[in-house]
Amino acid sequence: MLALFRVERALNFTIAYQISKSVPYFQKGYSCGGSKMVGGNNIWRPKWRTASVQACSAEDVEVKSQVQVHDASSSGGLKSQDGNGGAELGTGLAEPSNSKMASSTNKHSISLLVGSPLFKFVKGKWGSMQAKIEEETGARLIFPSSRNEESLIIEGTSPDSVGRASERIQLLIDEVVKSPAVDYSHFISLPLATHPQFVDNLINFQKSILGINDANPNKVLDSTEMGIDKSIFIKPHTFHLTVLMLKLWNKERVNAAVEIFKGIEAEVIDALDGLPVSVKLKGLDCMKGSFANARVLYAPVEVVSGEGRLLQACKIITDAFVKGGLVLERDAKHTLKLHATVMNVRQRKRTDNTRRLDSFDARGIMERYGSEEWGEFVIPELHLSQRFVYEENGYYHCCASFPLPKNMQVD
Incomplete structure (x- = not known):
């Protein structure tokens, strides 16, 4: 009878915990742990056991959640784990301690993988969002004390209160990650x-525009009138071409991205026909607006040979990450335009005494550098790079990489 009672409790919790179809990250089909969700059908098919229930849910392109559900009245309980493309990502989650669950036979709690960068949105300003969720659902949100932990605990007196709080957080995260509030990571x-010629050319370009020379290294010309300062120049040692932007807000998403990246190496090399990719940068152009009110200034990219090969390789990369659920929907629809950014107003450092400038006057720059020859270069590698973190050589932190062909094949 005790075993049947536990199964009945687990079944009741599953019914109460069903996430509505409006939540996009529970609508795409993957399988894990013997359970399966069929893409497009929104069918939840848990695998039932005597003392526990295991289910697999999956995200769409926005949010990945990791849920562990515990019922204090049973030793088994209900567990729900996310999978992505058959790869189980639910490892190393902090579970609620036995002392917390043992305080009452009616206590229920789950460990929800959120990601430390998103905790502030769940808390809200002065804890307002946390208080609102707790008041609306009757559950309590317990945040980890360590910055290295990425899961929070939802505790309540009923499965329904815990389930409603979890769904409320999922919806909140879904909206937040689609917004500019969460930056690409x-x-x-x-x-x-990696090519010294490009680095040297960028350094000389920056010095020339800012009017810096050996005699007066701190001189900056017309910074107020033109809206130009050192902060809007791209750091020469980070010079690159961007294939795809990603928002990876917890370790599980980063690990998933690394696995996808490693898995496409052979296909990318095949798309390139085993031949090197040589690019040539010449001139300057404005991304949007006019040169008088520029926001992004970049060097157009010309693929010296085999542009179709490079674009096909980039498509393979994008398709793989879209399939893996790691690309925002709007980014998946973008048409790739390879370009090498040299100035970007988004990088401008703000101070209380600095007038807000959302553009700069690039007309003088275009007159002088509009036909600049930046150099020709064989691209040596493909990287999964992390923004805002840098290696010793000044380039972005490399989470994963693989070499591209360097030499022409000889028949």
Whole structure:
């Protein structure tokens, strides 16, 4: 009878915990742990056991959640794990301690993988969002004390309160990650900074525009009138081409990205026909707007030979990450335009005493550098790069990489 009682409790919790079809990250089909969701059908098919229930849910392109559900009244309980493309990502999650669950036979709790960068949105300003969720659902949110932990605990007196709080957090995260409030954390890059010629040309370009010379190294010309300062120049040692932008807000998503990246190496090399990719940068152009009110200034990229090969390789990369559920929907629809950014107003450092400038006057720059020859270069590697973190050589932190062909094949 005790075993049947536990199964009944687990079944009741599953019914109460069903996530509505409006949540996009529970709508795509993957399988794990013997359970399966069929893509497009929104069918939840848990694998039932005597003392526990295991189910697999999957995300769409926005949010990945990791849920472990515990019922204090049974030794087994209900566990729900996300999978992506058959790869089980639910490892190393902190579970609620036995002391917390043992305080009452009616206590229920789950460990929800959120990601430390998103905790602030769940808490809200002065804890307002956390208080609102707790008041609406009757559950309690317990955040980890360590910055290295990425899961929070949802505790309540009923499965329904815990399930409603979890769904409320999922919806909140879904909206947040689609917005500019959460910045891109990683990207697929083709490094150009490994070539000294490009680095030297960028350094000389920056010095020339800012009016810096050996006699007066701190001199900056017309920074107020033109809206130009040192902060909007791309750091020469980070010079690159971007293939795909990614938002990876927890370790599980980063690990998934690394696995996808490693898995496409052979296919990418095949798309390139085993031949090197040589690019040539010449001139300057404005991404949007006019040169008088520029936001992004870049060097157009010309593939010296085999542009179709490179674009096909980039498509393979994008398709793989879209299939893996790691690309925002709007980014998946973008048409790739390879370009090498040299100035970007988004990088401008703000201070309380600095007037907000959302553009700069690039007309003088175009007159002088509009036909500049930046150099020709064989791209040596493909990287999964992390933004805002740098290696000793100044380039972005490399989460994974593989070499591209360097030499022409000889028949």
